[in-house]
Amino acid sequence: MDFSFTDEQQMLRDGVGKFLEKSYDFDTRQKLVNSDAPWSADAWQQFAEFGLLALPFSEEQGGLGGSISDCVAFAELFGKHLVIEPYLGSVMLAGSALAQSGHAAAQEWVEKIVSGEAVAAFAFEEGHGTASPELVAMTAQGSGDSARLTGEKRLVHAGGDADAIVVLAKKGEGGPLAFYLVEAGADGLDARAYTTIDGRSAANITFTDVAATELGTSEEAVEKLISEAIIVQSAEAVGAMGALVAMTGEYAHTRKQFGVPIATFQAVAHRLADMKIAYTKARATLIYTTALAESGAATPRDIAILKGQIGKLGRAVGEAAIQTHGGVGMTDELSVSHYHKRLLACDTTFGDHAYHFRKVGMG
Amino acid sequence: MMDIVPARFAMAGTTGREMKIEFAPELEAFRAEVAEFFATAPTPAIREAGRKTTSVFAPFKECMEWHRILYDKGWVAPHWPEEYGGTGWSVEQRFIFAEEYRKADLPPLLPQSLGMVGPLLIDIGTQEQKDRYLPGILNGDDFWAQGYSEPNSGSDLASLSCRAEPDGDDYIINGSKIWTTYAHHANRMFMLVRTSTEGKKQQGITFLLLDRIDYPGMEIRPIVGLDGFPEQCEVFFEDVRVPQSGRVGEENDGWSVAKHLLKHERGGGNAASPTLMRYCERARAAAEKTPSPFGGMLADDAVFQREIGELEADIASLGHFEKLAISGHEIARDPAFPSMNKTINSELVQRASVLMTQVSGVDGLARQLEALRVGSNVEPLGSEFDLVSMPLYLNSRATTIYAGSNEVQRDLIARTVSGS
Ligand SMILES: Cc1cc2nc3c(=O)[nH]c(=O)nc-3n(C[C@H](O)[C@H](O)[C@H](O)COP(=O)(O)OP(=O)(O)OC[C@H]3O[C@@H](n4cnc5c(N)ncnc54)[C@H](O)[C@@H]3O)c2cc1C
Numbered sequence: 001m002d003f004s005f006t007d008e009q010q011m012l013r014d015g016v017g018k019f020l021e022k023s024y025d026f027d028t029r030q031k032l033v034n035s036d037a038p039w040s041a042d043a044w045q046q047f048a049e050f051g052l053l054a055l056p057f058s059e060e061q062g063g064l065g066g067s068i069s070d071c072v073a074f075a076e077l078f079g080k081h082l083v084i085e086p087y088l089g090s091v092m093l094a095g096s097a098l099a100q101s102g103h104a105a106a107q108e109w110v111e112k113i114v115s116g117e118a119v120a121a122f123a124f125e126e127g128h129g130t131a132s133p134e135l136v137a138m139t140a141q142g143s144g145d146s147a148r149l150t151g152e153k154r155l156v157h158a159g160g161d162a163d164a165i166v167v168l169a170k171k172g173e174g175g176p177l178a179f180y181l182v183e184a185g186a187d188g189l190d191a192r193a194y195t196t197i198d199g200r201s202a203a204n205i206t207f208t209d210v211a212a213t214e215l216g217t218s219e220e221a222v223e224k225l226i227s228e229a230i231i232v233q234s235a236e237a238v239g240a241m242g243a244l245v246a247m248t249g250e251y252a253h254t255r256k257q258f259g260v261p262i263a264t265f266q267a268v269a270h271r272l273a274d275m276k277i278a279y280t281k282a283r284a285t286l287i288y289t290t291a292l293a294e295s296g297a298a299t300p301r302d303i304a305i306l307k308g309q310i311g312k313l314g315r316a317v318g319e320a321a322i323q324t325h326g327g328v329g330m331t332d333e334l335s336v337s338h339y340h341k342r343l344l345a346c347d348t349t350f351g352d353h354a355y356h357f358r359k360v361g362m363g
Numbered sequence: 364m365m366d367i368v369p370a371r372f373a374m375a376g377t378t379g380r381e382m383k384i385e386f387a388p389e390l391e392a393f394r395a396e397v398a399e400f401f402a403t404a405p406t407p408a409i410r411e412a413g414r415k416t417t418s419v420f421a422p423f424k425e426c427m428e429w430h431r432i433l434y435d436k437g438w439v440a441p442h443w444p445e446e447y448g449g450t451g452w453s454v455e456q457r458f459i460f461a462e463e464y465r466k467a468d469l470p471p472l473l474p475q476s477l478g479m480v481g482p483l484l485i486d487i488g489t490q491e492q493k494d495r496y497l498p499g500i501l502n503g504d505d506f507w508a509q510g511y512s513e514p515n516s517g518s519d520l521a522s523l524s525c526r527a528e529p530d531g532d533d534y535i536i537n538g539s540k541i542w543t544t545y546a547h548h549a550n551r552m553f554m555l556v557r558t559s560t561e562g563k564k565q566q567g568i569t570f571l572l573l574d575r576i577d578y579p580g581m582e583i584r585p586i587v588g589l590d591g592f593p594e595q596c597e598v599f600f601e602d603v604r605v606p607q608s609g610r611v612g613e614e615n616d617g618w619s620v621a622k623h624l625l626k627h628e629r630g631g632g633n634a635a636s637p638t639l640m641r642y643c644e645r646a647r648a649a650a651e652k653t654p655s656p657f658g659g660m661l662a663d664d665a666v667f668q669r670e671i672g673e674l675e676a677d678i679a680s681l682g683h684f685e686k687l688a689i690s691g692h693e694i695a696r697d698p699a700f701p702s703m704n705k706t707i708n709s710e711l712v713q714r715a716s717v718l719m720t721q722v723s724g725v726d727g728l729a730r731q732l733e734a735l736r737v738g739s740n741v742e743p744l745g746s747e748f749d750l751v752s753m754p755l756y757l758n759s760r761a762t763t764i765y766a767g768s769n770e771v772q773r774d775l776i777a778r779t780v781s782g783s
Binding site for chain 2: 125127128130131132135154155192194195196197198202204256257258259262265267268319322323326327329330331332333337338340341344345348349351352354355358
């Protein structure tokens with residue numbers, strides 16, 4: 001087995017990495033987060049040029065036919081730079097859901113997403129514990145092109161800014177799951193937009209008898225889509241962890257107290273060691289699970305192990321980084337706290353580590 | 364919660380007599396009186412501030428209003444000696460007061476004035492300093508900031524370099540301080556300055572009271588914290604002239620003054636366990652309304668119960684430790700006591716806040732700075748519990764850093780365990 005990135009993936013990493021290094025440094029990112037813009041249109045355009053927006057889609061759909069490991073290759077860099085653009089929601093989740101559907105309207109949206117012309121949001125979460133698709137309670141009335149949606153979705157990334165929203169709901173009372181397409185501005189949509197603690201634009205959306213187009217789907221397809229999103233999100237988390245380990249190590253070797261670098265205190269040195277162990281363990285599980293998923297062999301248990309580990313280890317690394325930085329780690333000015341908030345968001349979205357560990361334990 | 368408080372704790376171990384833990388009936392009347400006052404005296408804004416306190420430092424304005432109300436009632440400083448404005452309550456009464464205070468979710472009073480500089484002046488201030496400063500601390504006219512830390516002197520406080528040069532009856536201060544909590548609200552400040560570079564670094568430090576915080580040459584810049592709120596500040600001094608009469612203790616003897624004060628800071632005049640239990644109660648109440656992803660409500664979920672149970676057991680132990688300590692038990696005379704108290708307490712605050720964010724789930728991920736402000740007309744996205752849990756978690760990352768980081772505390776504790 002070979003778990004290294006291919007030459008092509010390495011090239012993609014180099015390109016995306018250079019771009020982010022140059023145009024997405026922390027100060028620029030903070031200006032963006034504190035501005036009125038939900039994300040950077042320029043960065044989004046660049047992602048389109050790198051082919052990232054086309055990557056997961058098949059060639060027939062105007063995509064590049066990329067694989068999950070291609071996405072992991074650059075997503076680590078997204079985490080390293082705390083990218084706030086809605087890649088996961090628009091491309092990995094809403095985009096894939098649309099791509100699965102044979103509906104003509106869905107295909108049109110895929111084209112627009114691939115070209116960067118449109119952004120779609122993915123409405124899945126309903127509050128607590130909807131980490132598994134089978135727990136989605138929202139129910140659609142009617143079918144085909146005349147479905148109607150009523151209910152509430154929360155933490156919809158880009159939900160207030162997207163051109164289209166893909167909603168997961170049940171087909172009638174107790175029916176199977178299906179995706180529904182809702183266009184921005186539809187009657188009965190009420191989005192309350194906000195910024196998340198990790199700087200992304202999101203919304204809680206109330207649907208009151210909203211006109212929707214049924215896109216269809218199967219339980220398995222939903223499961224796969226969310227599993228892949230979890231893998232990509234985990235890659236972002238691992239990227240953030242790596243950045244924290246590096247900057248905390250550097251800080252501990254330069255910050256002096258009692259006349260010596262704090263890294264020379266055993267309590268600090270051992271914490272640095274634990275951070276590195278956590279990061280390495282998380283990255284190993286990420287890469288291995290990605291390989292499993294790529295070969296079609298990843299089970300729900302594998303995904304739960306990944307999600308649980310990333311959530312727990314990510315939190316631990318973030319907390320250790322803040323503690324090691326002391327007072328400065330507590331500030332908004334330094335990136336450390338922002339990395340930690342991204343890791344908290346990764347842990348919480350799609351079910352936190354406690355939830356996934358329990359899934360693993362249930363066998 | 365804990366309704367039974369040792370009525371005569373001092374007995375066990377020290378005198379050989381049996382320890383009694385029943386409550387004397389007259390104390391129940393006292394409890395009722397306190398509860399009644401807490402139910403009626405605070406304004407709605409003060410209550411809101413109490414519920415929206417996401418730090419050990421409550422929202423300033425409402426907190427000081429509440430301070431004033433307690434002052435008028437004569438209850439603002441139960442831990443002070445009666446002659447200086449304390450209540451003269453027994454240990455049991457003080458504990459009941461603290462318990463009822465937490466149950467009512469009222470804003471905690473700010474520690475720097477009543478908890479630090481006040482007791483310090485009572486212990487070792489000159490008569491003139493007491494006359495001059497204690498009344499304003501009690502009635503809340505004054506609010507003191509604590510100027511110890513510097514950009515290059517955190518854990519190694521003795522390395523501080525902000526300099527004070529004697530000049531006639533004054534000192535001239537140059538340098539800077541950082542992490543000074545609420546300096547942007549304060550009107551006075553106590554600080555450590557370097558007055559000599561000779562000998563051991565601890566020996567050239569002096570403790571100063573500044574009777575104002577707006578001396579010419581002083582500049583205060585708030586620092587925004589990871590929760591989005593300005594709580595700490597940087598304070599800059601450029602040729603700031605202050606009177607030497609503000610010195611506490613002798614010149615160059617500030618280290619022992621500061622060590623004395625530290626006992627008040629770390630020892631914690633106020634018991635923390637009732638607050639922590641209150642966090643658990645709130646988490647439990649929220650969990651009763653939160654569906655578990657495994658069916659039923661989160662509060663009925665076995666894993667949640669195990670987790671909150673372990674946490675509550677640990678908090679209960681802290682409560683036992685605190686009660687023994689305030690009863691004068693020998694554990695409080697252990698030289699490691701303040702460090703142990705600080706370590707246990709700070710880590711429990713963090714664990715409780717983690718549990719709270721777990722109950723809030725995705726609803727904790729929204730950044731809702733506006734809704735958190737007292738008097739805000741912005742509706743929170745979820746419940747008030749969800750609004751508070753994440754900022755509380757983020758802010759509580761500091762509890763293991765300030766007042767001497769937990770690594771440094773463990774070093775101090777370890778020293779008392781060694782064979783020597
Ligand atoms: C919320 C908050 C409020 C505060 N309020 C005030 C205030 O009002 N007034 C005031 O003067 N200060 C205040 N402080 C400052 C606080 O006291 C310092 O942050 C603290 O002393 C740590 O110093 P530092 O931040 O410089 O970290 P550093 O001392 O640089 O420590 C960084 C890391 O190194 C570790 N470390 C350092 N020395 C050792 C050692 N010998 N062995 C093992 N590990 C070690 C620390 O534990 C920490 O993990 C506040 C801080 C915070 C976060």
